[in-house]
Amino acid sequence: MKADPAITLELVKKCTRALDAKKAGDLRVLDVREQSSITDYLIVATGTSDPHLRALRIEAEKVLDAAGAHIVGMDAQRESGWMVIDAFDVMIHLFLEQTRANYSLEKLWKDAKEVDVASLIAEPKPVKKAASKKKTVAKKKTAAKKTVKKATAKKPAAKKKRA
DSSP states (O other): OOOOHHHHHHHHHHHHHHHHHTTOEEEEEEEOTTTOSSOSEEEEEEESSHHHHHHHHHHHHHHHHHTTOOOOEEEOOTTSSEEEEEOSSEEEEEEEHHHHHHHOHHHHTTTSEEEOHHHHHSOOOOOOOOOOHHHHHHHHHHHHHHHHHHHHOOOOOOOOOOO
């Protein structure tokens, strides 16, 4: 059974943000729902070295685990230059630059809709709560009291001149 599309998209956002935070290169997200019966989204990213690929994979796994996503499979053969994490509705492909160029997944899925990564990475803006009337009235009263105190404060007496 497929997950709720909104939940799947939220998982894609979390994975994309995590990979971006770990400096994944050429980060792309492909919406393959109309082309594939096995997954909804492909996340494709480039690492700079084998240790960087491992760090990206570990970060993606942490996000998937925290979200309660089931990892169906993983192929992370040492020094192959390509790691895949299959979380059913989301598949993450991590490549070294040369390996990514060799396989050209984006060309294989050229009919897929590319999702704007910048919009996925953007953190939602916090919603500001309107100040309650009590707080607003209290602030106005406090400000008014301060103004009155300043206006009524006594000035120091002027010194008398001696002749």
